[in-house]
Amino acid sequence: MAVSLRDVADAAGVSIATASRALGGKGRVSEASMRLVRETADRLGYRVNTLGKALREGSDGVVGIVVPMVSNPFYASLVHEFEDQLSRRNLKLLIADSHGELDREVERLEALASRRVRGIFVVPAYFDRSRPTITKIARQLPLVQVDRRVKDDSTLTFVGVDNADGIGQVLRHVFEQGAKTVVFVGADNRTSVGRERKKAFTTGVEELGLVAQRPIIDRYLFEFGLSAANQLMRRAELPDAVIAGDDLIATGLLSGFVRREMSVPGDVLITGFDGTILADICNPTLTTVQQPMAKIAEVAVAQLMQQIDDAGETGSHVRLRTTLREGGSTARLPTRTVPRSTT
Amino acid sequence: MAVSLRDVADAAGVSIATASRALGGKGRVSEASMRLVRETADRLGYRVNTLGKALREGSDGVVGIVVPMVSNPFYASLVHEFEDQLSRRNLKLLIADSHGELDREVERLEALASRRVRGIFVVPAYFDRSRPTITKIARQLPLVQVDRRVKDDSTLTFVGVDNADGIGQVLRHVFEQGAKTVVFVGADNRTSVGRERKKAFTTGVEELGLVAQRPIIDRYLFEFGLSAANQLMRRAELPDAVIAGDDLIATGLLSGFVRREMSVPGDVLITGFDGTILADICNPTLTTVQQPMAKIAEVAVAQLMQQIDDAGETGSHVRLRTTLREGGSTARLPTRTVPRSTT
DNA sequence: CTGAAAGCGCTTACAG
DNA sequence: CTGAAAGCGCTTACAG
Incomplete structure (x- = not known):
């Protein structure tokens, strides 16, 4: 013993x-x-024995985080930054993976609450369906939404980026590179991020006077990008630029095109979103919207600490700025000298 | 309240x-x-209140994992698989990032032990310096080393892959692709994995009668691969194939070469190790040694459960098999028709 | 400065 | 089937 x-x-x-x-x-x-x-x-x-100490003191120094998928490089980086921020305050991180599924998310959130963690960070799986549980839990302990938010969350705290501005940045960029026709390949309305980026695309296209092709919508997966590239190549006309919903989709698109002997940026420009390591690794490198991961973690942790101390100070929504990170995937304007192969 | x-x-x-x-x-x-x-x-x-329950029962359903760097896609995937395996057994995962630093590792391990977690998974930061704390903690609660091990660990449980065999697989592969001269670009002796892969390279080269150039050794980082590519290009003779210590280094090498207008696999073949998503994303895709992440998690969790139940059943070392995952980076034998540019 | 005692929330023998 | 009680390990008023 x-x-x-x-x-x-x-x-x-x-x-x-x-x-x-x-x-x-x-x-x-x-x-x-x-x-x-x-x-x-x-x-x-x-x-x-931290358990005894915690019982006596009401809570231990554990904070929980629920993410949709740790294996997504963006969330992996985010988790890394959170761990870093938290460890400076002597707090531990309990990680839970919702797989983007509501059942798992609910189960994980309830478990964290049962554990009397000091607070919870959550990247909601759904814009509307995640709402009930999250608001319920938030009434019981400090909670900060990160990256994504739920519907009607004026009482909840949120820290993320300005997705509309981010999409605007890449849109203006490809416009400046000479793109006239563009297409959005992103995620559906299931998440706030999916909604915001899709909507910002439509708005931006109008403002810039671009022509938008019919978007392709699915999940944030490399494989989706791959198949989307094939779909695009089957269309009568390839757009000048593809605006992807995130880096996974973007690199999937890039691979899809390149594997079919298309040139990026020669035949088509591609942009991503997040600014993960993936953008460095692909060839050409990916132009993407850089999210300030470290800053997000810093602000989110600060917000949580404030809630822990003040108990009740919730409802603030922080939108951090993204920056355009230029890569080779939009290096020059497409020059359709060679008629593209039809497959 | x-x-x-x-x-x-x-x-x-x-x-x-x-x-x-x-x-x-x-x-x-x-x-x-x-x-x-x-x-x-x-x-x-x-x-x-899980705290009260846990105090009464001696431990709560939390298991800790200490990894060198969650943001490394390999560890992100591993964490994901562990979370999955554990959640099926109703266990939670407390994640700690050692940054590959001894101090942080020790601090994290002690904290997990204080918390009376049910058990600990650890990817040791160092082959020798991590030993004292890990053996000490292992005497107090169930512990399983994952991916990397420490020196003289016959009393410790370990689950990882057969690195020697993995390196042998890529070495034979590039040999069959016609490579004569090869070089190893990997990590140092700090970790067991670094040692094993480096040693296996030397052994394999001898067995196959290949010619090995002077290796380049540093850390598992994309940036290191990038700079290693530049170093290699400065050499009098470029090797036929570069065997990288992991996928990060491999994709760094690949990017480094491609950015200097070299062709992979036209001018040089490249192989990685781990089988992360990075291997899919780069262009050409990367030939790599696929680690069975899900299986590693499954076996490691089973080992831990056994220790929890039998209390004392430690010391087994499990080496899982890797498989060769062929990508475009070794698609054909280098044909040095064009003299390579010197920079 | 030090000790006896209460109590955090829970579960489980032990009686009944 | 049910309740009173003990006790997991700890911290902190409360006396002294």
Whole structure:
């Protein structure tokens, strides 16, 4: 059995209260007791039982995060940044993967709440269906929505980026590169991010006087990008630029085109969204909308800490700025010298 | 304040013991009490306090994992698989990022042990320096080393792949593609994986009668691959094939070459290790050693469960098989028709 | 400065 | 079937 505070106190010949004070560094303890207790604790290999401490104090230093998919490089980076921010405040990160499924998300959120974590970060799986559980949990403990938000969330805190502005950035960029016809290949209305980027695309296209082809909509997956590229190549006319909903789709598109001997940016321009490592790795490199991951984590953690301290201070929505990260995928305007192969 | 079992019991007019039994589903409870208590609990929005439960039972359903860097796609996938495996057993995953630094690793491991997690998965940051803490912790609770191991770990459990065989697979592959001169670009002796892959390269080269150029050794980073490509291009003679220590380095190499107008596989063949999504995304796609991530998680979790149940059953080392995943980066033998540009 | 005691929320023998 | 009680390990008023 593990050694408890009781064991240390007995071995040191002091009360359990004194032992606690000596180890915890709180309350008055004589220099002698302090040393004695600490030595004894070391000798016995004592380690505080966080469970007991937490029960007594109401909560332990654990914060939970629910993401749709850790294996998505964007969320992997985000988790990394959160872990970093939290560890500076001596908090631990409990990670839960919802797989983008409502059932799992609900189950995970309830489990975190049961565990009496100090707070929760959540990237909602759905814009509307995630709402009930999230608002319910938020009434019970500090909660911050990250990256995505749910419908009618004026009472909930949110930290993410300005997706509309981000899409505007790439749209203006391809416009400046000479693109006239564009197409959006992104995700559906299931998530706030899907909605916002899709809508911003439509708005931006109008403002710039571009011609938009019929969009292709599905999930944030590399495989989807791949198949979308094939669909596009089957169309009568290839657009000048493809605006992808995220980097996974964008790199999928890029691979899809290149594998069919098309040139990017020679035949078509492609842009992504997120600014993950994927944008560096593909060839050509991907022009993308860079999300400030570290900043998102920093602000989200700050918001959560504020809720923990002030208890009640919720409802603020923070939209961080994205930046255009130029890569080779939009390096020059498409020059359709060679008629593209039809397949 | 959150509603406690006490509240539910009072509201239902039963003892706290009966309430506990009714909710927990253990022990004899009358049908009537059962229904009454459950209804009351629902009405009050009761949710068991895992902390109290855990203190009573000695541990909660949390398992910790310490990885060097969640943002590395390989570890992101691994974490994803672990979360999946664990959630089926109703266990939660506490994630800790060591950044590959000893201090952080020690601190994280101690914290997990303090928290009385059910067990720990750890990817050791160092082959030798990580040993003391890991063996110490392993004496106190179930622990399984994953992917990497520490020195003299016959008492420790380990689950990973057969790195020697994996390197052998790519080496034979490039040999069959006609490569004569090869070079290893990988990581140092700091980790077991670095050691094993490096050593396997040397052994394999001898067996196949290949000529090895001086290796380039550093960390598992995309940026390192990038700079290694530049170093290689500065050499008098470019090797026929570059065997990279992992996919990050491999894609870095690939980008490095391609950005300098070299052709892969036209001028040089490249192979990776891990089988992450990166191998799909780069262009050409990367030939790599596929690690069975799901299987690793499955076996590692099974090993941990066994330790939890049998208490003491440690020391087994499981080496899973890797498979060769062929991509475009080794599609054909280099044909040096064009003298390569010197820069 | 130090100790005895209460209590965080829960589960489970132990009686009845 | 049900309740009173003990106890998991800890911290912190409360006395002294």
